[in-house]
């Protein structure tokens with residue numbers, strides 16, 4: 001990935017960061033880079049995620065999915081980091097043929113469904129829509145205890161049993177060394193993969209956690225890892241030489257100058273899920289000690305017609321991160337004899353999308369609103385691996401600059417305990433606090 005931070009400079013944007021400030025910040029980037037390299041070398045918790053391109057074994061993942069390689073549909077049961085990485089990869093690569101086939105399989109059009117919520121009507125609809133006898137189950141939980149995932153898995157198993165389909169023949173488990181899900185995999189002798197040690201869920205897209213779905217779909221796992229490895233090679237002690245650090249340092253600097261919101265706006269429908277993955281990465285990693293930038297999900301060109309008004313004319317508290325793709329399939333716009341629309345007939349949808357992006361970027365710059373451009377050559381395995389790795393490295397760098405503990409998420413635990421207490425899963429004072437809610441009801 002390449003990054004262009006020109007429209008975030010104080011000479012054109014407010015809030016903005018001056019070149020001199022970036023040069024001063026670069027000294028801290030050099031220190032942070034040393035810390036990150038040390039963490040990687042010592043395989044420390046969290047930093048280990050940046051070693052995944054060399055540690056993940058595609059052959060092991062392909063061997064585990066072999067029993068279900070011909071499935072028509074893949075139902076992934078997981079939540080947060082145990083779903084969003086896999087969904088980002090699967091959704092981005094849907095319909096994309098591998099960059100280099102070699103000994104690898106071609107994409108076979110497997111339908112991918114992600115069960116990452118427990119809304120009963122939605123779960124029932126999803127299950128009813130699937131040909132269960134042709135569906136494989138990919139259940140993922142690092143801890144093996146997450147209530148949403150385990151409950152959904154029990155519901156899915158029950159649906160398979162009711163349909164007379166043996167779920168034990170069709171299930172792959174990815175989890176930690178121990179825990180209820182590991183016990184279950186062992187009890188039923190299910191093919192299983194391990195969530196790598198030292199890798200928090202939101203940083204695990206480039207491990208079995210994110211790559212089982214890609215393997216079942218026949219995507220090029222090696223190219224994903226090669227793209228990530230190339231990004232890893234670009235990590236260096238200066239933000240001016242490393243796109244990932246340029247992004248992490250610029251977002252940090254802008255946040256400190258008032259851009260507390262980061263609206264991530266890919267100009268590619270296939271990258272819409274990427275913005276969701278990014279939101280978890282940024283929010284859970286950096287949102288602590290009363291610090292952190294709020295990630296917002298947007299999509300170009302669609303959200304030009306719903307959110308752009310705010311981004312250009314609302315409070316000066318936002319950074320817009322654009323994602324652009326240089327090359328991809330295109331479709332011409334048919335000619336028309338309506339005079340006012342004639343200009344469209346000389347163009348393609350791709351040209352229109354590119355023009356929409358350039359116009360939007362320029363419109364924000366003209367209004368002095370900070371924005372950053374992240375450029376991909378294409379949406380394929382190699383570029384996607386680079387994007388995921390680059391954003392993880394950007395986040396780790398930002399965490400060093402904020403001086404927060406990037407790899408923990410203690411604030412999420414409170415509601416987990418309260419939920420468990422409410423369902424009778426133990427005595428938790430958090431559950432009692434639920435009953436103490438302050439009310440000021442306004443009724444019709």
Ligand SMILES: O=P(O)(O)OC[C@H]1O[C@](O)(CO)[C@@H](O)[C@@H]1O
Pocket residue numbers: 079080081082140141142143144145146149201202284409412
């Ligand atoms: O993989 P697990 O343990 O099921 O956790 C799922 C998600 O829940 C969290 O622990 C908290 O929401 C995330 O960090 C994680 O990605």
